[in-house]
Amino acid sequence: MTSTWQATPILEVRGLTKAFGGLTAVKNLSLSLSAGEIFGLIGPNGSGKSTAMKSIMGIVRPTAGQVLFQGEDLAGLPAHKIARRGFGMVFQHSRPLNRQTVLENIMVALLPDSLLKVFADPSLTRRAREIAQRVGLEPVLDRRPPTLPFADLRRLELAKAIARHPKVVLVDEPFAGLTLAEVSVFSELIRSFRDEGRAVLLVDHNVKSVSALVDRVLAMYLGEEIVTGRADEVMRDETVRRVYLGGAIETAARPETSFKDKVPLLQVENISVHYGKAQALNNVSIHIHQREFVSIVGLNGAGKTTLFNTISGFLPYAGEIVRGGQRMRGLTPAQVARSGIVQCPETRELFGEMSVRENLDLGGQHLDDTERESQLAWLFDLFPILRERQAQMAQTLSGGEQQMLAIGRALMMKPEILILDEPTLGLAPVILEQLSKALEKLRQTTPITVLLGEQNVTFALPHADRVYVLEHARIVWEGDPGRFAREAGVDYL
Amino acid sequence: MPSRFRSPLLWITLAVLVIAATLPWYVSAYILGLLTVAYYFGVFAMSWDLLFGFAGEVNFGPTFLIGVGAYTAGILNSHYSVELYLCVAAGALAAVVAGFVLALPALRLRGPYFGLTTLVAVLILQSFVVVFADLTGGEIGLTIPDVLSINAGVNYWIALGFMAVSGAILFGLAQSPVGLILQASGQDPVQAGALGFNIIKHKLAAFIVSAFFSGLAGALMVFYMGTASVGTVVDLAVGVQVIVAAVLGGRRTVLGGALGAIFLIVAGEFLRPTGELATFIVSSVALLVILFFPNGFLGAVLSRGTRS
Secondary structure, three states, X not given: OOOOOOOOOOXXXXXXXEEEOOEEEEEEEEEEEOOOOEEEEEOOOOOOHHHHHHHHHOOOOOOEEEEEEOOEEOOOOOHHHHHHHHEEXXXXXOOOOOOOOHHHHHHHHHOOOOOOOOOOOOHHHHHHHHHHHHHOOHHHOOOOHHHOOHHHHHHHHHHHHHOOOOOEEEEEOOOXXXXXXXXXXXXXXXXXXXXXXXXEEEEEOOHHHHOOOOXXXXXXXXXXXXXXXXXXXXXXXXXXXXXXOOOOOOOOOOOXXXXXXXXXXXXXXXXXXXXXXXXXXXXEEEEEOOOOEEEEEOOOOOOHHHHHHHHOOOOOOEEEXXXXXXXXXXXXXXXXXXXXXXXXXXXXXXXXXXXXXXXXXXXXXXXXXXXXXXXXXXXXXXXXXXXXXXXXXXXXXXXXXXXXXXXXXXXXXXXXXXXXXXXXXXXXXXXXXXXXXXXXXXXXXXXXXXXXXXXXXXXXXXXXXXXXXXXXXXXXXXXXXXXXXXXXXXXXX | OOOOOHHHHHHHHHHHHHHHHHHHHOOOHHHHHHHHHHHHHHHHHHHHHHHHHHHOOOOOOHHHHHHHHHHHHHHHHHHHOOOHHHHHHHHHHHHHHHHHHHHHHHOOOOOHHHHHHHHHHHHHHHHHHHHOHHHHOOOOOEEOOOOOOOOHHHHHHHXXXXXXXXXXXXXXXXHOHHHHHHHHHHHOHHHHHHOOOOHHHHHHHHHHHHHHHHHXXXXXXXXXXXXXXXXXXXXXXXXXXXXXXXHHHOOOOOHHHHHHHHXXXXXXXXXXXXXXXXXXXXXXXXXXXXXXXXXXXXXXXXXXXXXX
């Protein structure tokens, strides 16, 4: 790596803090970035890395701290002012102008922020062409975005971000949704930004995907810095390993042969799902037996949530989902939930302005009064803190309490199959322990079947009878958790 | 920025305008009167599309801007005998000021709240007109002494010319760099901000332009009709008609608004023999178009051109 980042930093972030109400997403984060350097900001989902990037860009207003750009504090300025100082941001998702051509879309990025420019400067066309050539959009200049393949849409995002020659380029998940061949092309492009002397800040989930690209990495967890250093140093760091893989992995699997049902309770067969042009699931097959606890592990963006939403009836799919011999195609999400497959989504989706009790009662709304009372009593034994918080508004709970409420509300529906999507997202270790105990109690004392999606392997494995690894929209590994700890875990970070 | 569909569209528009300009020589005064009103509605709808189609903001109160323009012009003429053209200019200016005062705080709100603010503005204007009846004529309406012309043909040409000029300016603005920025702000405000565009500034400017043309059209229409009343320039139902016209004609096309307005008014009139059914039929057609062709008349044509 021939970098010159020993020079004085062009961007210095000091003590950056961003709180949303009671939740502090970024805590006292400091980093510095030099011209000609690629800096990676990594952390599991919910660690605050995207919020940190948005705070630097001015898309969200930082609660405290400084963002010093060439000595000037930009913290608190709106995004458009920060952009004009020399910042460009590559978004993961965007909506280009669909009635305009690729060339015109790039020209928009070059326009001055003026109300009086009724006629475009003719030199803009030439400049837009040059930028298009840089990122490899030349063959599709006159096409409109809806006709472009996914990778070209990402190129268009790069083109817009670098159009006005920013000194600092922020890139949100550079490789999400790209094929391996495209990843190497985009890596080259990002390197070329560095070689032109720009400072590049990448945000991504894991070190592995960006390790070949970055000069330095800052690993974050729960809004705070864990460690900063070269990629290989960070990957060796004990705390980082614990955050991603956990310490010693414990497993307590029941062998698949111990489940009595000959035909699995739920069979997902060759499911494929597309979001527009991006393939989110590619020929995925899984099955779950009655009373079995199955974990789907995979990094963020692998397709876990898509798989769960497909099972829950939210997404159109190719393939079949069969439950107890019945095809589930055509059922609405409400019918799926009522039939006993209940999802507790990653985003929790609590009714924030209702009380804890009201949230739970809504979950148990189809039960009769006595049944609801007994289910509620059982639930309060599982999560005693919810009993104390009954009258409190859901949005005022801490993150861990909200997660318990979300699971509790799902359990009030008396599900046969409970789908838990990333329950550990952004939660402190002490909360994870409580969730762990609750899951263990469910496993020991109830006939419930659980499908758990996690990127936190340490949390997922102790509760799993079987594990699937989902990577880039495909199932790449299947087996028992003991074998996972020995085989697959090595490549996971 | 030459685009493939633009030149045929230009020629078709010009041809239609030339044919429309010859109508007074062979069409009855009754139909001319109908089209005159339709043309003013066309300007209302085109101004509205600049906000909805480009800035991405739903203004539920187009009649707030129209009404302020119309009543300012009407009151100045009726109570203070101000020269007609000064009244029209004052009406447009008042609409701009009122639009600015309303939009500046409202644009800081997100999502449906902007729309609700504009809705409430109409109700406030409506109550104002009713309460200050001495000034505004109240529920009976305000009689305007001056008229644009007593000749139906001249009135028709004024309205047609006004619509053509307004349409050309609004369309040109929408296609210009400023229009592109506005469209980007409407579609993805976060990204437009990160590209260095002050979204509030651009949306505010769009609101002011929209207010100017709405107010101007409202003021002119008052001098054509000889009266200003809540039922013709302020009522929510009038606003709904403007919105339906713009959506029917085609979102983000500007010119579609004029088409939609002419369709609504002419179709309503042709169906008049059916009595009460007329409104029902026109509304049903509008509903079907919105449900099944959400891009409207012109939007459907343009997107076909895009695909080929």
